[in-house]
Amino acid sequence: MDIFDFSEGREGYYGEYGGVFLPEILHATIEELLACFRQCKADPTFWREYVELLQNYSGRPTPVTHLANLSQQLGGAQIYVKRDDLNHTGSHKINNVMGQGLLCKRLGKRRVIAETGAGQHGFATATMAARFGFDCKIYMGAVDVARQRPNVFWMENLGAEVIAVQDGQRTLKDAINECMRDWVANMDDTHYVLGTACGPHPFPEMVSWFQSIIGLEAREQLLGLTGKLPDRVYACVGGGSNAIGIFQGFLSDDNVELIGCEAGGLGAGSNLHAARLAYNDASVGVAQGFKTYFLQNDQGNMNETHSIAAGLDYIGVNPIFSYLWEQGKVRFEAATDEQVKDALRLCMRTEGLIPALESTHAFVTAIDEAPSMGRDEIILINQSGRGDKDIFTIADALDDQKWKDFICAKADQYRQEKN
């Protein structure tokens, strides 16, 4: 199935989701970006240059690892992991950022801006800008700047200017709005490096294209290792870029089931989660340049979201997933913070793997389902990132008293906000 064949539908729409909802003034810039992207996508030398860059700079292809211990302990399916955690800067984000860097060069622009929540995308963008010699400004909510010091430190030392956004709740959503304002004011020389498969067309398609390298590699590697395709593929879903990346290796295979794992936070009904599709809590709306399912109230105001994994803590979802979910092509599940803690412990102890808290959401669902599958069946999990960045969060989470204090504080905060 080619989800990017728009010959029968409207360009940039997946069913009724996606589109471009931007102020008039940005249309020329978006058109210019779209034209350049179409050229790059049609040009095999561009893709070759992209693959070589990732091979020589970021360590691709990342391996696929068989988890023999965990598979045996669970007693069901054989579990394999795609190791995008082994990329430079620690996650799949570098795939998208390097691709957009090459594209920016073709556009003839010399300045890049980006939004960031936890700082991972800002860190990757600052790295890319240093490598390509672009000026770089990163917008980050002031609350996030305070709680993500290590990433701010690296961004600044890589030569980027980090702007602490003081508007609204001073988190990711406000950073995106501020970044858009910068783009409007500086579109002649500036490219906006959006960090996930969301936002106005062509970003969902473009980010998906760069991340498809995960799925293309994984398909070949798994066939080489086992002679078979996986029965199920699991990936965590924040904005949805690593998941659509690995899923694209298997979208045309009817016998491969695709499972997206969202942030269940404190659980269904708690209102403190980011499980837009799995908990069926979201509704269709237009925000931040595109149409998709958002966690919002009846007046269309965006909800607070929560996850132990900052990278999954977002109100909206990839418009392609809204469509594939309705089509029954991708199943969505959620993992709670508590389950993530337990799965992380298990991964560390049985396999010596330290997945990022985001990626651990995919492990939760896979670990839950593997025992009921046959021993000759195959599971593939995308390990989108490594857990080094999470050291302080994990240390607190694995300390039972600190964890209880954290949960109580969150619940108090929620009650106060409601009153």
Ligand SMILES: *Cc1c(COP(=O)(O)O)cnc(C)c1O
């Ligand atoms: C940012 C991030 C995510 C979430 O983003 P997607 O666009 O949904 O992939 C997942 N895993 C890691 C390690 C991240 O840094």
